[in-house]
Amino acid sequence: xxxxxxxxxxxxxxxxxxxxxxxxxxxxxxxxxxxxxxxxxxxxxxxxxxxxxxxxxxxxxxxxxxxxxxxxxxxxxxxxxxxxxxxxxxxxxxxxxxxxxxxxxxxxxxxxxxxxxxxxxxxxxxxxxxxxxxxxxxxxxxxxxxxxxxxxxxxxxxxxxxxxxxxxxxxxxxxxxxxxxxxxxxxxxxxxxxxxxxxxxxxxxxxxxxxxxxxxxxxxxxxxxxxxxxxxxxxxxxxxxxxxxxxxxxxxxxxxxxxxxxxxxxxxxxxxxxxxxxxxxxxxxxxxxxxxxxxxxxxxxxxxxxxxxxxxxxxxxxxxxxxxxxxxxxxxxxxxxxxxxxxxxxxxxxxxxxxxxxxxxxxxxxxxxxxxxxxxxxxxxxx
Amino acid sequence: xxxxxxxxxxxxxxxxxxxxxxxxxxxxxxxxxxxxxxxxxxxxxxxxxxxxxxxxxxxxxxxxxxxxxxxxxxxxxxxxxxxxxxxxxxxxxxxxxxxxxxxxxxxxxxxxxxxxxxxxxxxxxxxxxxxxxxxxxxxxxxxxxxxxxxxxxxxxxxxxxxxxxxxxxxxxxxxxxxxxxxxxxxxxxxxxxxxxxxxxxxxxxxxxxxxxxxxxxxxxxxxxxxxxxxxxxxxxxxxxxxxxxxxxxxxxxxxxxxxxxxxxxxxxxxxxxxxxxxxxxxxxxxxxxxxxxxxxxx
Numbered sequence: 001x002x003x004x005x006x007x008x009x010x011x012x013x014x015x016x017x018x019x020x021x022x023x024x025x026x027x028x029x030x031x032x033x034x035x036x037x038x039x040x041x042x043x044x045x046x047x048x049x050x051x052x053x054x055x056x057x058x059x060x061x062x063x064x065x066x067x068x069x070x071x072x073x074x075x076x077x078x079x080x081x082x083x084x085x086x087x088x089x090x091x092x093x094x095x096x097x098x099x100x101x102x103x104x105x106x107x108x109x110x111x112x113x114x115x116x117x118x119x120x121x122x123x124x125x126x127x128x129x130x131x132x133x134x135x136x137x138x139x140x141x142x143x144x145x146x147x148x149x150x151x152x153x154x155x156x157x158x159x160x161x162x163x164x165x166x167x168x169x170x171x172x173x174x175x176x177x178x179x180x181x182x183x184x185x186x187x188x189x190x191x192x193x194x195x196x197x198x199x200x201x202x203x204x205x206x207x208x209x210x211x212x213x214x215x216x217x218x219x220x221x222x223x224x225x226x227x228x229x230x231x232x233x234x235x236x237x238x239x240x241x242x243x244x245x246x247x248x249x250x251x252x253x254x255x256x257x258x259x260x261x262x263x264x265x266x267x268x269x270x271x272x273x274x275x276x277x278x279x280x281x282x283x284x285x286x287x288x289x290x291x292x293x294x295x296x297x298x299x300x301x302x303x304x305x306x307x308x309x310x311x312x313x314x315x316x317x318x319x320x321x322x323x324x325x326x327x328x329x330x331x332x333x334x335x336x337x338x339x340x341x342x343x344x345x346x347x348x349x350x351x352x353x354x355x356x357x358x359x360x361x362x363x364x365x366x367x368x369x370x371x372x373x374x375x376x377x378x379x380x381x382x383x
Numbered sequence: 384x385x386x387x388x389x390x391x392x393x394x395x396x397x398x399x400x401x402x403x404x405x406x407x408x409x410x411x412x413x414x415x416x417x418x419x420x421x422x423x424x425x426x427x428x429x430x431x432x433x434x435x436x437x438x439x440x441x442x443x444x445x446x447x448x449x450x451x452x453x454x455x456x457x458x459x460x461x462x463x464x465x466x467x468x469x470x471x472x473x474x475x476x477x478x479x480x481x482x483x484x485x486x487x488x489x490x491x492x493x494x495x496x497x498x499x500x501x502x503x504x505x506x507x508x509x510x511x512x513x514x515x516x517x518x519x520x521x522x523x524x525x526x527x528x529x530x531x532x533x534x535x536x537x538x539x540x541x542x543x544x545x546x547x548x549x550x551x552x553x554x555x556x557x558x559x560x561x562x563x564x565x566x567x568x569x570x571x572x573x574x575x576x577x578x579x580x581x582x583x584x585x586x587x588x589x590x591x592x593x594x595x596x597x598x599x600x601x602x603x604x605x606x607x608x609x610x611x612x613x614x615x616x617x618x619x620x621x622x623x624x625x626x627x628x629x630x631x632x633x634x635x636x637x638x639x640x641x642x643x644x645x646x647x648x649x650x651x652x653x654x655x656x657x658x659x660x661x662x663x664x665x666x667x668x669x670x671x672x673x674x675x676x677x678x679x680x681x
Contacts, residue, residue: 066480068480068483068484070487129662129666130662132666132669133665133669135479135480135483136412136416136417136418136479136483137620137665137669139418139483140418140616140617140620140661141661141662141665143613144617144658144659144661144662145658145662147654147655147658148654148655148658148659151651151652151654151655152655154651155649155651155652277487277491280484280487281488284484288480323499323501324499326499327495327498327499329491329494329495330491330492330495330496330498330499332491333488333489333491333492333495334492336484336485336487336488336491337469337485337488337489337492340473340477340481340484340485340488341469341472341473341485344473344476344477344481
């Protein structure tokens, strides 16, 4: 047997992912070409993928670094617009045609990478001044930066309100750029899955590395961390930029799965599924400081959002409840308040779900609970 | 020249509305160190209260603005219950981060709850005229009564509030709690009651701001408070949060920046400029214009 526990974990995870992918391909075959898979499941998977990356990347700053950033969707907007514009330019230059062939895949990968890098650069520029502040001030200043980014994009002559959001250019993203229709979403579903897996793996590795330990030290006590020789400014800015990178990647996937881009969808708070507040809800629900928690929460929130809007069972509910469900943000707000009040650490807390340690963790938890019960009983007896 | 004057008046008027809202932010932040994101939505609550009560007042033969008294009452109630139901339990248990997230959640809840109520709905409502039209002409520019009244009321409110915090017993208790909570318990101050009072006063100010806002822009919608509230918070931070004259100064600065950007640069960049000013000030002087830098204790 392999003794190295980290290696054990990697091998186990790879095996499980491979098995899941094989099962997935069988499921895909079983659905055949038409029907539910193409219309519902494939778009849902795309949406889940970018939500997962987005939630996990915000968790890096919110959960592990302990800094509330309310402008995360600004970075996503940068990624989305960068990817869309580059793909349009590539199409105009004749690099690819009708969205197939190796050239298109190369452009796609390039778009995703450049989107991430651009977002990271902006993250760096924002982070250097913003991270000098703490807590509430940081929240408000990131909120401001998020708005400024969206405002600037809106006023760019080639991307703004007359550029991509309205008019012919939005249709051209769908027709010529990298906006995927339902059929292409099925064809390129492996891109979404692969990008999500690589991104999440990269974030995991970051959190487990020396950098991750440093930022957790900063979260727990910044002054103590800097007293033990951690360059807090460097680690904060670096983590901010790193998380902005993945927000940009998520933005690129968003551009792929949406036919139109509009800056309104990246604003601080709007009725849609995508805004900085919604991302905060996902992270808090999953647990600040647990990447697996963010993944689970992103999927849960996606399903909640989808069911509220499209579920058949909604029609069976009383009318006043249906009226409430017409405003999904209301439901999220209630979820957020309930979670914060009754379980402030979220579903997972800082626990990371791990396949290798799953059973031993369960066992330890049961033992802990038993020990706690015993203790409280003894305390009662003593009284 | 006339454009300049016009812009100046618009800026002062906007600024005094921001200042009124910023006063509420600054009082609450000073006392519990929490950005009350829901404060902007208290304006919305006040706005809708007036929308529904102005016709009643007019039918009773009273002037329309009397309904602001009712709005102050409703806002104060909403503010106090927000503190009691949402903020206090979270403050006892969690960190400042969870409290901040709760504030965002309460703001979302109020906005969307208002939309879900069928009498309110997502469509904007138009308010009837509150103050009489007309005004004074200065160098080709009309300075109307509403503008003058807005600026005048906000200055009066600020002076009264400042005297209140300096002279009265409750005001002194507020300053004491914001300085040191545990010491004020030792001095026999009921901290929880003081915090609730602060929320009531701050929310009441939001109702007055709502009156001023509606008098100028007679349209009420559920998200009217979110951007207004954010800019007012920016104003509070700009002037130095927790300081009452600072909120006033910050409000006027933000209002002037916004109106001058709108008329001389670009109307769609006005919000970006407001936040740019905030960022610059925070980087140069993190405590705000009138704030004092305090050292950090380990």
